[in-house]
Each structure stands twice: as structure tokens, then as C-alpha cells.
Amino acid sequence: MLAMLNFEVDPKVLLNHLPTGTELDQWNGKTFITLVGFRFLKTRVFGVPLPFHRNFEEVNLRFYVRRRVGSEVRRGVVFIREIVPRWAIARVANLLYNERYVALPMSHKIQSGGDRRLSVEYSWKANRSGGRILTVVKDDPALPEDGSEEQFITEHYWGYAAQRDHGCMGYRVEHPAWKVWTAERATFDGDMKELYGHDLASVIRTAPCSAFLAEGSEVTVHRGRRL
Numbered sequence: 001m002l003a004m005l006n007f008e009v010d011p012k013v014l015l016n017h018l019p020t021g022t023e024l025d026q027w028n029g030k031t032f033i034t035l036v037g038f039r040f041l042k043t044r045v046f047g048v049p050l051p052f053h054r055n056f057e058e059v060n061l062r063f064y065v066r067r068r069v070g071s072e073v074r075r076g077v078v079f080i081r082e083i084v085p086r087w088a089i090a091r092v093a094n095l096l097y098n099e100r101y102v103a104l105p106m107s108h109k110i111q112s113g114g115d116r117r118l119s120v121e122y123s124w125k126a127n128r129s130g131g132r133i134l135t136v137v138k139d140d141p142a143l144p145e146d147g148s149e150e151q152f153i154t155e156h157y158w159g160y161a162a163q164r165d166h167g168c169m170g171y172r173v174e175h176p177a178w179k180v181w182t183a184e185r186a187t188f189d190g191d192m193k194e195l196y197g198h199d200l201a202s203v204i205r206t207a208p209c210s211a212f213l214a215e216g217s218e219v220t221v222h223r224g225r226r227l
Contacts, residue, residue: 001110002038002178002216003120003135004153005186005208009033013199014063017080019160019168021227022065025075027152033063033080034153035188035204037122037133038216039108057106059083059122059133061196061204064156067170067227076158076170081195083124098161098169102195118181120213131190137181137213150180154214163226171224178214186211 011024011031018024024031037059060082067074082101084090090101109121116138123132144150155177161169186208192201 001120002036002214003122003133003186004212004214005035005133005135005188005204006032006149006153006210007035007203007206008209009063009200009203013203017063017078017162018065019078019162020166021168022067022076022078022160025064025066025156027064027149031063032153032209033061033200033203035133035208036060036062037108037120056085056089057108057122057124059106059124059131061192061200064152065160067158067160074158074170075156076160076173077156078160078162080200083195085124098163117184118213126194129191129194131188131192134185134187134189135183135211135213136185137183139181141179141181141213141215143177143179149210150182150212151177153212154178154180159221159224160227161224168227169224170227172222174220174222175217178217180215181213183211183213 008030039057041055061080062077065076065078079099082099083104084101085106087103090103093099093101104124104126106124111119117136119136121134124130157173159171159173163169188204
């Protein structure tokens with residue numbers, strides 16, 4: 001399950017993070033960053049399972065871009081920073097994709113109640129700070145409506161990562177459309193200046209403009225290539 005807290009942001013704040021060859025993607029004229037917490041389950045790297053590294057949490061901060069290839073528009077995400085609990089996972093992802101993973105102690109908690117409420121929490125610890133995402137939903141999930149904000153947030157099927165030489169790597173991400181619950185309550189607690197910088201940390205300290213829980217599914221991340 002993916003807890004997704006969305007924040008509207010001034011596009012200028014993201015320009016320094018924009019990979020070469022991409023442009024910001026907006027929904028109804030709004031630019032979003034999303035704080036996402038979820039779990040990897042039965043993970044394989046190029047089809048090979050890594051012992052003791054198959055099930056783990058991740059929290060990331062991401063924003064949305066598009067890249068034009070001929071007449072095709074490839075909509076994707078850019079990760080500003082990803083937190084995982086195992087250094088080997090962080091090391092592999094940073095080497096293969098030049099992403100910005102960091103390894104920190106993490107935990108999660110999923111609770112369901114008799115009133116059909118579902119509570120999902122992801123937390124992490126750092127030397128000077130830590131954080132917690134909490135999302136509470138009720139009733140049954142549903143597929144997002146065409147053109148909705150939920151569809152925009154969950155259906156970007158490419159990842160783009162800026163490279164050290166100012167190039168760009170792109171990789172395709174495959175998964176079915178996810179059902180979502182709109183959150184009754186969603187909160188973030190923590191000081192993220194150390195990980196995200198002052199401007200972005202200030203944005204996610206405000207109340208999210210929207211939040212929901214996505215059910216998740218099997219996901220295939222294809223090998224990246226330079227663009």
C-alpha cells in the first residue's frame with residue numbers, strides 16, 4: 001500500500017532538480033510534489049532475489065515531468081531523495097540509476113478497525129531528525145476517474161534521473177492502474193531540511209492539499225538507459 005501526500009509547489013523550486021530533456025508536468029495548472037511511503041515485497045534485481053533484501057520500506061519525495069519522443073509524451077517522475085532501511089539497496093540503486101538513496105532505520109504499521117477504517121504509517125529515524133507519514137482511510141478503494149488528480153499522481157510510467165555529467169537516464173515502469181482510497185486524515189511529522197533542503201522541507205511541513213492510499217501491485221522497473 002502506498003501512502004501518498006500531495007503538496008502544491010511553486011515550479012521555480014523544482015527547476016534545479018529537473019533532468020535534461022524533461023519538462024514539468026502539471027495537473028490543471030498545478031505543480032505537485034508527493035511524499036510517498038510504501039513497502040517493497042519479494043523484490044528482485046534484474047530477476048535475481050537478494051537474500052535478506054526482498055521486503056523493506058521506502059519513503060520518497062518525488063515530482064512529475066514529461067518528455068517528448070516524436071509524437072509520444074512519456075510522463076514520468078523524478079525522485080528528489082529516497083529513504084530505505086538497507087544500505088545495500090541504496091548502494092545498488094545509486095550505482096545503477098544515479099538516484100539519491102539514503103539508508104536509515106525504518107518501520108511501518110498497518111491497522112484495520114471494525115469501522116472499516118484502515119490506518120497506514122511509515123516512519124524513519126536520522127541522526128538529527130526523523131519523520132512519520134500517517135494515512136487513515138475508510139470504506140473500499142476504487143479506480144480513479146479519467147482526468148482526476150488521483151489518476152495523474154498514480155499513472156506516470158517512466159522514471160527520470162539526472163546524471164553527474166548533466167545527462168539524463170530514463171527507465172520504464174510497468175504496473176496496472178491502482179485502486180485508491182481518499183484519505184480521511186493524512187499527516188506528516190518531521191524536519192526534513194537535512195534531506196530535502198529548506199525550500200522543499202518548508203512545503204511538506206504544511207498540510208497536504210490532497211492525500212490518498214493506493215493499493216499497489218506487482219511492479220516491473222526496466223533497465224535504465226541514457227537519453
